[in-house]
Amino acid sequence: MRAGIRSHREIARFDVETDVCVVGLGAAGAAAAIDARAAGADVAVLERASGGGGTSALSGGVLYLGGGTSLQTACGFEDTPDAMYRYLMASVGEVPDEPKVRRYCEGSVEHFEWVKAQGVPYKETYYPGISGEPPTDDGLVYSGAEQTHPFCDLAAPAPRGHVAAKTFQTGPLLMQHLCASTERAGARVLGDHCVTDLVLDDDGAVVGVVAENFGEVRTVRARGGVVLTTGGFVLNDEMLGRYVPRALRCQLRVAGDGDDGSGIRLGVAAGAATLHMEKASISLPVTQPWGLKRGVMVNARGQRFINEDTYYGRLGERALFHEDGRAFLIVDDAIFEEPDYCKEIAAVGETLAELETELQLPPGSLDATLSVYNRHAEHGQDPVFGKRREYLQPLVKPPFGAIDCTTENCLYAAFTLGGLVTDAEARVLGPSGDVIPGLYGAGRSTAGVCAGDYSSGLSLGDATFFGRVAGCHAAGGGS
């Protein structure tokens, strides 16, 4: 798909005139449109599909929010913006965007009230003992690695996964309400409009867009600004191959049809910089059911590389990016349960030596790893990776098995985290940190709060949060 720029001089007359033009109606786009309208702007939303929803409408619908939201309080949990900030700064990658993280944590309580005000229902109940989407209609869940090493020692843990009141996969419900709210707010939603170009004035400011609508060219003039909320690029093989080649090997790319990076390419054509393009959320749900966290995960050298009780997104990122997607979860007869997702068994043996041979691991490596692990697990300790006591059990009961966690034979689910550089005001920046006038961005078309390692709910959380910031700014309302 084309993603370029056009000069305003080429356009004699614009088909549509508006204050704010939002490109893409997923979670970020809806939030931008709603708050731009609230700030008094005339808003047009251009969506390439026939209707809104995007990847957001296919998602689990978990929003990572905290700092003491009304839902957390109703469920009896204490949380503070500072604890949330500490967790995120420690967990979202090597180079977190501090101003964005700070703003997100400080505004999180208010943001949850905004989400509820759009009509999204939440049941004020907590689903215990899980890190991910609950299989119930409970509203609150742990959705990251807060309770595990090293984060439990760095920040007071609190459940921050906010899930709408529906059993399993609440993204459709979330987007049903956000799209309805967008229409109710009075934004003009133009479906089947695929934006192909940004329109620039003589000073390089973005003043409109060009779109394709059933083969016709349509032009939109945006007096206040254009907000790019077009999602990530996980469906674009060329971009994925260039920036995150290992993600090409993932069995599942979690995305709606629009995730081809068009918004990122539009921004770059207008002079924007990109960041964290090599980062992706990689889920590896091998420890489900959760009893399998008692297993021992090893790489192709027979060595452990992570605490197995951590969030499945961290398992996936470490296994794919650091171990090249070559890993096995070792279990014994005492802890084995039928895995929910990763069902391939790579090897079975009466002894660890047999297993090692079948897996083609270096001789003695598995035995060495398990003897250290078992020695400490017997005392409820894991001095190597800090796995929690409740998941520590020596693996001694034959037969032994290896659940296959290689990219070829196991579910790795990927979506991209990198994108256009924006500041905490959601303004798109050029390579020198200069603001590109008239251009804003939010959601997975931008490099957001997650600069690497992910926790469930951070994508929709930061998409809606910074979508609102972008909409407000483009409307001239500041933020």
Ligand SMILES: Cc1cc2nc3c(=O)[nH]c(=O)nc-3n(C[C@H](O)[C@H](O)[C@H](O)COP(=O)(O)OP(=O)(O)OC[C@H]3O[C@@H](n4cnc5c(N)ncnc54)[C@H](O)[C@@H]3O)c2cc1C
């Ligand atoms: C199965 C699944 C479960 C998930 N669970 C969660 C979860 O629980 N919590 C969480 O935080 N994240 C989750 N994610 C990830 C999350 O859904 C996405 O990262 C997030 O929805 C991105 O939001 P967005 O607004 O940036 O993009 P999107 O929701 O993808 O919206 C972008 C929109 O822009 C449109 N568009 C693209 N290009 C153009 C163009 N050139 N012109 C016009 N329109 C365009 C697209 O058609 C689309 O409608 C999940 C994803 C999947 C698939």
